Amino acid sequence: MSDARETDRAATGASGLAAGLTGAAHLAKPLLSFGFILAIWVGVTAAGLVPDQIFPSPLSVWQATMEMATNGTLATDLAVSLRRAATGFAIGTTLGIALGLLTGRVALVRTLLNPFLTLLRPIPAIALVPVAIVWFGIGEGSKYFVISYTVFLTVWFNTHHGMEYIPDIYLRASRSLGASRMREFVQVVIPAAAPHIFAGIRLGVALAFLSLVAAELSGASSGLGYRLQEARQYIRTDRMFTLLIILGALGAVVDLVVHWLGKKLVHWQQG
Amino acid sequence: MSQGHVRVDDISIRFKGKQGPVTALAPTTLHLAPGSFTALIGPSGCGKSTLMNAIAGFVRPASGAITLDGREITGPSADVGVIFQQYALFPWFTALGNVTFGLKRLGLPKAELHERAMAALAEVGLAQHARKYPQELSGGMKQRVAIARTFAFGPKVMMMDEPFGALDAQTRVVMHDLLIDIWQKHRATVLFVTHDVDEALLLADRICVMSQAPGRIIRDYRLDLPRPRSLRAQAEVLLPIREEIISLLHPSHSKP
Numbered sequence A: 001m002s003d004a005r006e007t008d009r010a011a012t013g014a015s016g017l018a019a020g021l022t023g024a025a026h027l028a029k030p031l032l033s034f035g036f037i038l039a040i041w042v043g044v045t046a047a048g049l050v051p052d053q054i055f056p057s058p059l060s061v062w063q064a065t066m067e068m069a070t071n072g073t074l075a076t077d078l079a080v081s082l083r084r085a086a087t088g089f090a091i092g093t094t095l096g097i098a099l100g101l102l103t104g105r106v107a108l109v110r111t112l113l114n115p116f117l118t119l120l121r122p123i124p125a126i127a128l129v130p131v132a133i134v135w136f137g138i139g140e141g142s143k144y145f146v147i148s149y150t151v152f153l154t155v156w157f158n159t160h161h162g163m164e165y166i167p168d169i170y171l172r173a174s175r176s177l178g179a180s181r182m183r184e185f186v187q188v189v190i191p192a193a194a195p196h197i198f199a200g201i202r203l204g205v206a207l208a209f210l211s212l213v214a215a216e217l218s219g220a221s222s223g224l225g226y227r228l229q230e231a232r233q234y235i236r237t238d239r240m241f242t243l244l245i246i247l248g249a250l251g252a253v254v255d256l257v258v259h260w261l262g263k264k265l266v267h268w269q270q271g
Numbered sequence B: 001m002s003q004g005h006v007r008v009d010d011i012s013i014r015f016k017g018k019q020g021p022v023t024a025l026a027p028t029t030l031h032l033a034p035g036s037f038t039a040l041i042g043p044s045g046c047g048k049s050t051l052m053n054a055i056a057g058f059v060r061p062a063s064g065a066i067t068l069d070g071r072e073i074t075g076p077s078a079d080v081g082v083i084f085q086q087y088a089l090f091p092w093f094t095a096l097g098n099v100t101f102g103l104k105r106l107g108l109p110k111a112e113l114h115e116r117a118m119a120a121l122a123e124v125g126l127a128q129h130a131r132k133y134p135q136e137l138s139g140g141m142k143q144r145v146a147i148a149r150t151f152a153f154g155p156k157v158m159m160m161d162e163p164f165g166a167l168d169a170q171t172r173v174v175m176h177d178l179l180i181d182i183w184q185k186h187r188a189t190v191l192f193v194t195h196d197v198d199e200a201l202l203l204a205d206r207i208c209v210m211s212q213a214p215g216r217i218i219r220d221y222r223l224d225l226p227r228p229r230s231l232r233a234q235a236e237v238l239l240p241i242r243e244e245i246i247s248l249l250h251p252s253h254s255k256p
Helices: A002-014 A016-046 A058-070 A073-105 A107-120 A125-136 A140-164 A168-176 A181-217 A224-233 A237-265 B048-056 B095-106 B110-123 B139-152 B169-186 B197-203 B235-249
Strands: B006-017 B020-032 B037-041 B063-068 B080-083 B157-161 B189-194 B206-210 B217-222
Touching (some): A058 A073, A058 A237, A073 A140, A073 A181, A107 A140, A125 A140, A125 A181, A140 A181, A168 B080, A181 A224, A181 A237, A224 A237, B020 B063, B020 B217, B037 B197, B048 B080, B048 B157, B095 B110, B095 B139, B110 B139, B197 B235, B206 B235, B217 B235
Parallel strands (some): B157 B189
Antiparallel strands (some): B206 B217
16 A cells, blocks of 8 residues: 555656646647637627627627727726735635634634624625725725625635534644644644635635626726626627626636645645 | 653543433543553443543543542643544644654754654654655554654653554554554553454553443453563463453353
């Protein structure tokens, strides 16, 4: 058994190339899927069944993309939206982890806050927008609030859940090895909860994008969500498609990065 | 050096059950002499692990007292080391990191800390695997790391809860020799919980047999035999005891 594992380890260096090839194979499937959908899209629009203004062809979407790219709105909107999502995400994640560690560790805080926070969880981000606008105006403040609030609840919930799930045997081992409570917290409790915390962060990233659009759809003068709203006023479905594709691709890329980072940082996680 | 005199005086342990409290351990008295190796054997669910958990400080007795060198045990501490059946290694640390975790308490300078952790791993034959994570090690190697981690900082008492129960027979034989070697060097007081009669006969100076739940100690054997032992070479002494213990554990299967 142990011999087999050692051989496995020795082989990892040589298998780098093979891993690269499987990576390419992994990429092949999504590309096939995109190609398939694109072909149907081209077919439907070329058949002329639906007016281009209602359901634009890939070519029209491409032209709209180029137009938005050259007049500069695309880069500005992207930057504004990314800054909002990132800021909201950073605030929400920091607060979520901090409070999750606290409610997981301190019984009094748990008793005082958990029922209330659990009640807040089902409220959708978009329902907060009116309140946020009254409290923070239509500037950046209300966007940060809606995004960070949504991210916070999810990250808090996962962190707290991870703290509850820590196997008792780790705490027993730590205490019988004479670790102080502080060292137990930093070197045992946090790493033991880390897989759940990371799952929460990954969900938080997705929610940051969801609530970003919710926040920008009402009361914004820039950003991808605002631009979607503006495109509706001019019935520019080609622009809408561009923006939707960008939102999808952006979310997917960020999710991949977070997932990859999580695997690196929480390398001991099974499966 | 340190002592390691454990006195368990008339303790009983109860847990909350669905229909009121359940007695896990009937009033039990057990004294462990400093540096002795005692095996605790009994049918499953008899409370042998509960007794061990009480000495480790994980469970408080409902009555009676447990003292170590005259001081009452009120919770887990570095004086009582514990080896778990499931190893309880921290998967986020390497083998070396796990051993170092136990040594940090001593407040050594960094170089000495590293040196002592490496020495502890070398003692269990894992020096070349120091940088591996537990997930990369076999069951036997994991338990070696756990043994190194616990013996490294020199606890006075060592609780071992069926430590080799999850290992295959061959690995187990190797681990027995390793454990006896290390124990003879460190001379901690050992309480070794097992359900394997042969394991108890091969390792211990003393074997305490527990009854069915609610458990209490019903027989206490002293074995004054040289090590390494073998059931064949020391058959005269060991086999009759073996028969007796087996008939105590399985009264219905006892031969006339």
